[in-house]
Amino acid sequence: MKSQALQELVKKIFGDEKTRLQFTSNPDSVLAQFALTEQEKKAVLNTHARLGLVTSDSPQLEAALSPTMDWHAPMP
Amino acid sequence: MWQERQAELLRGEIEALLAPLSDVVGLYDLAKEPLTKARRGLATEVACDRPWPLLPLIVCEAISGHYEHALPAAAALQFLMAAGDVFDDTEDADSSESLSARYGSAVATNVATTLLILAERAITRLDRRGVEDYIIVRVMDAVNSSYTTACAGQHLDLSLASEMAVSEDIYLRVTDMKSASQIECACHIGALLANASKELINILATFGHNLGMAAQITNDIQGVSYGSDIVKRKITLPVIYALAQTGGEDYNQLESTFSKQSESVPDPIQIRDLLFRTGAVHYATIKMEFYKQRALDILSKAEGAGISVERLKLFLE
Numbered sequence: 001m002k003s004q005a006l007q008e009l010v011k012k013i014f015g016d017e018k019t020r021l022q023f024t025s026n027p028d029s030v031l032a033q034f035a036l037t038e039q040e041k042k043a044v045l046n047t048h049a050r051l052g053l054v055t056s057d058s059p060q061l062e063a064a065l066s067p068t069m070d071w072h073a074p075m076p
Numbered sequence: 077m078w079q080e081r082q083a084e085l086l087r088g089e090i091e092a093l094l095a096p097l098s099d100v101v102g103l104y105d106l107a108k109e110p111l112t113k114a115r116r117g118l119a120t121e122v123a124c125d126r127p128w129p130l131l132p133l134i135v136c137e138a139i140s141g142h143y144e145h146a147l148p149a150a151a152a153l154q155f156l157m158a159a160g161d162v163f164d165d166t167e168d169a170d171s172s173e174s175l176s177a178r179y180g181s182a183v184a185t186n187v188a189t190t191l192l193i194l195a196e197r198a199i200t201r202l203d204r205r206g207v208e209d210y211i212i213v214r215v216m217d218a219v220n221s222s223y224t225t226a227c228a229g230q231h232l233d234l235s236l237a238s239e240m241a242v243s244e245d246i247y248l249r250v251t252d253m254k255s256a257s258q259i260e261c262a263c264h265i266g267a268l269l270a271n272a273s274k275e276l277i278n279i280l281a282t283f284g285h286n287l288g289m290a291a292q293i294t295n296d297i298q299g300v301s302y303g304s305d306i307v308k309r310k311i312t313l314p315v316i317y318a319l320a321q322t323g324g325e326d327y328n329q330l331e332s333t334f335s336k337q338s339e340s341v342p343d344p345i346q347i348r349d350l351l352f353r354t355g356a357v358h359y360a361t362i363k364m365e366f367y368k369q370r371a372l373d374i375l376s377k378a379e380g381a382g383i384s385v386e387r388l389k390l391f392l393e
Contacts, residue, residue, distance in 0.1 A: 006359070007359065010321075010355045010359040011321045013358075014353075014355030039366060039369060039370065043362050043365040044362055047358070047361050047362045047365045054357050054358040054361050057352075061297075061301075061361070064361065065298060066126075067390070067393055068126075068287070068291045068364065068392070069291075069294055
């Protein structure tokens with residue numbers, strides 16, 4: 001099922017500079033404002049720890065995708 | 077390395093099944109072609125990091141310590157996936173390299189049908205490996221059930237092809253049916269052939285399901301990065317997020333790109349930047365991580381049941 005709260009969190013982080021800064025410095029304080037499940041919180045924090053905010057292609061993003069790549073790979 | 081050995085044995089199994097086609101001029105080469113693509117069973121590169129074709133074997137070995145008797149089942153899945161590739165290309169008609177583009181849809185359909193039948197033959201070869209009949213029937217049932225679900229997912233996807241307003245729930249359902257079901261099946265039959273308990277089979281199948289969801293979302297993110305899905309106006313998870321969460325000029329650009337009625341030429345760089353800038357790719361990355369984490373949690377459960385999960389973690393870490 002989709003998570004409305006997760007969509008709202010990402011929208012707020014990417015659409016509101018103040019929230020973005022707060023999330024970057026203290027992600028838990030922002031997460032507390034949204035009704036996320038524990039697994040969603042973990043996914044948000046893992047992604048943040050590994051990649052920060054995903055705003056462009058990067059070797060880090062490529063590395064994060066790497067293990068689950070190529071099941072049905074689009075060609076570059 | 078162990079992957080090279082397993083890949084070599086799988087290639088041998090596939091070649092043995094293709095061999096009778098060599099009497100018919102052309103058919104052998106055409107049937108072999110989709111199996112030689114990257115990450116398919118006859119690919120020449122050794123898939124050390126993401127050995128997808130070996131997944132049923134890896135699951136079987138993780139549980140029982142043996143895998144060779146599962147080779148025909150792994151080959152069957154490769155034939156089914158190759159058939160799916162050929163049918164997909166025929167339906168999509170968007171590649172000049174496809175069999176249907178080069179030889180016509182009649183030839184391509186016949187090749188795909190041949191591959192489907194070879195998949196059934198592959199499963200019946202399990203008896204040569206000493207697999208008991210009732211297990212073979214269960215493998216056949218699991219494969220047919222999963223691929224019926226995949227076909228139903230494809231039908232749903234095709235029926236939505238002209239829609240731009242696809243919800244995330246529908247997207248997840250189609251992904252579940254089309255993609256996750258196939259990886260779930262690979263894990264399911266690997267566990268069946270290891271004579272695993274019902275509970276363990278369910279654990280491994282659930283692992284496969286979550287791995288499949290993560291793999292499809294990975295594919296969606298790559299499709300944005302490379303621009304390939306943008307050019308094809310494909311509605312994937314990042315696009316669904318962006319259509320739901322943006323407004324104004326961003327929404328208008330997305331609408332003119334992804335509307336099937338649009339006559340404008342998509343600008344992949346501009347749309348890719350938009351999808352990154354608005355958090356759509358970030359959102360999809362979190363969803364991918366969500367399913368990977370679930371798969372890892374399930375592997376911990378399997379490890380607790382005494383399963384050697386190290387090689388299965390290759391698909392996640």
